[in-house]
Amino acid sequence: METTATGEPRVLATDAALVLIDEIRRDNPDILFHQSGGCCDGSSPMCYPSSEFRVGETDVKLGEIAGVPFYISASQFEAWKHTQLIIDVVSGRGGMFSLDNGREKRFLTRSRLFGGETCAIGMPSAPDVPVV
Template sequence: MPTPRVLITDEAAAVVDRLREEHGPLMFHQSGGCCDGSSPMCYAEGDFRLGRSDVKLGDVHGVPFYIARDQFEYWKHTQLTVDVAPGRGASFSIEIPLGLRFLIDSRVYTDAEADDLVPVERVEA
């Protein structure tokens, strides 16, 4: 089985379930901008416009996870894990009103994992 590029903690998955109940289908986007722009942003599906500068890393807990292509170049050697923590971020991510914020943890792939990665998908917008 190929190595996934993005994972999610049980705690973050529980928040995704709660958000999905309220907002319907969701999406994550990792932009790499300043401030909280370097945190993963969660949106109701379609509330964030994807472009050709984005790639899809995969799905986490049934939610597609996209990243800006230039940011992917920095992080392509690492597996990302979506986590959640108490606190208010300075973003437009929909978990903010819950007093929570999504975060990314990362680790470098082993050589064996790097040889067997799930391919990224280019966004055709």
Template sequence: MAKQEKVLATDEAVELMDQLKEKHGPLMFHQSGGCCDGSSPMCYPRGEFRVGDSDILLGYVNDAPFYMSKDQYEYWKHTQLIIDVVEGRGGMFSLENPEGKRFLIRSRVF
């Protein structure tokens, strides 16, 4: 039985990531809040957000590492996270904010 990826991205999210990579270089994501669909992961230039012992690496999406706090993971451990994009503003420090779009999480229960 094939192992399920813990985090994926839609084609639209990958397209936005590619645009952001051209402007900012390699990316990373961190999900620190929100316990359900529609939560916004934060996108940073890789290395700009300090991960620590309380964060876990769920996987890579379009070569970008995706981290989540261990406590937060307890809410999500039985789901597959799917990064998507919608119109609107995201987190103030997330790289996509000036683009008029925001990343958000959709989920699929394992």
């Protein structure tokens, strides 16, 4: 499930996200992302050591960013299936159990409707993002 029927990637990363991923991989070479849907960390993309997160049977792999797998729950995928996720970085603290926590910057999911304009309610428009 890594691209749409038209070949568009379902998940992308900004340059800032790629830099933070590289930083995290220096300490934890084998990581994965899971798009959170929990109440405590909102809808942040969570970054975990691969050995410490169990991907569920119903989780959907959206693709990879910088060679790192990116998953979302099946129920959340149903709500977001017409949306391209763009992983970015902003100042602040990461999710409590996410590897970006304690780095004074955190991952943030922006979105864009496939074939449409950027859709980022309450957030500035997502920048143009290279496909990685």
